[in-house]
Amino acid sequence: MSAAPLVTVENLGRSFDVSRPWLNRVIEREKRRLLVAAAGVTFTIGRKQTFALVGESGSGKTTVARMMVGLIAPTTGDVVIDGVSMTARGQDAERRRLRRRIHMIFQNPYASLNPRWRARDIVAEPIRAFGLAGSRGDVDTEVSKLLRLVGLDPGDSGKYPHEFSGGQRQRIAIARALASRPDFIVCDEPTSALDVSVQAQTLNLMRDLQDRFGLTYLLISHNLAVVRHMASRVGVMYLGRLVEIADVREIFRAPRHPYTRMLLEAVPDLALSGRPRKPIAGEPPNPIDPPTGCAFHPRCPHATDRCRREAPPLTTLPSVMVACHGVTEGRI
Secondary structure, three states: OOOOOOEEEEEEEEEEEOOOOHHHHHHHOOOOOEEEEEEEEEEEEOOOOEEEEEOOOOOOHHHHHHHHOOOOOOOEEEEEEOOEEOOOOOOHHHHHHHHOOEEEEOOOHHHHOOOOOOHHHHHHHHHHHOOOOOOHHHHHHHHHHHHHHOOOOHHHOOOOHHHOOHHHHHHHHHHHHHHOOOOEEEEEOOOOOOOHHHHHHHHHHHHHHHHHHOOEEEEEOOOHHHHHHHOOEEEEEEOOEEEEEEEHHHHHHOOOOHHHHHHHHOOOOOOOOOOOOOOOOOOOOOOOOOOOOOOOHHHOOOOOHHHHHOOOOOEEEOOEEEOOHHHHOOOO
16 A cells, blocks of 8 residues: 555635725725635645646746645645644644644745845754754754755855855755755745756755655746656646646656646757747636636637536546546547
8 A cells, every 4th residue: 555645735725805995896886806826726745755836827836835834824625744734723733843844945045035144043043943952052063064965165154145146045945944854845946046057956956855854845836847857746737726637757758638738848849859849829817807617728729618618627537637628528
């Protein structure tokens, strides 16, 4: 029997009220306007694995990530990490203990580090917050160890964030994430703000740390090359919903959903195979006023009347889960 997953996301959803003020709505007879950032998101992450969420900007990836670590409360659904619910009542004590074991690496190292704190204080914050070291000397020793672990010189720990390069700042953020000795780390576009020359170094560091400490990652990315290098399973999101989930090899070998195919066809052909590249056609619809039925049907070359009327459920097929009437009907 396979081991139970470390993370279970069940029917997760989040809506934001973007309505005008109440008095304006009454006077102009307007209805409330809700932006559905995520709806019905369901997946699991196995221990020591990396699950990637991909999709265009605005697809809801970061909203899901923030709900999973407790930065945003979900409107519907739940996140269960190692048997502890992030929303259920009666598990407050378990959630407090769980906080030490989850962390998040944010997209922009220029904004995620306190500019008024020195590097040693940034890395030491989780150690002090969770009481993981006794004396100040023990804290300093642990900080030096973490900085060496991510390839930084402990002698630079007295510097402020603006004195480091972008890649070095992200290494400080990684050291801070490791300081609480976590099991699960959410990585929200961890290399998108970095120069191409240091992206590979950062990704290789994250892989080495995962192997060394048995970490579980949720990777948010729009870069499919990064996903192919890092992930073991992939979930493709479109307008707040998952449209396909499969092993990373299966996604790149035989994508099933038309949107997944469009994403892969737009990837630059570095192998110079001669295959033509196709830019993704159309624009994502307005999430405040989404289309009826399948949200992708205005951009889909295989859409039928059923696609325009009826939203497809995420259906389990051999080796893949996909939300597409064309796939389940055998048309695609």
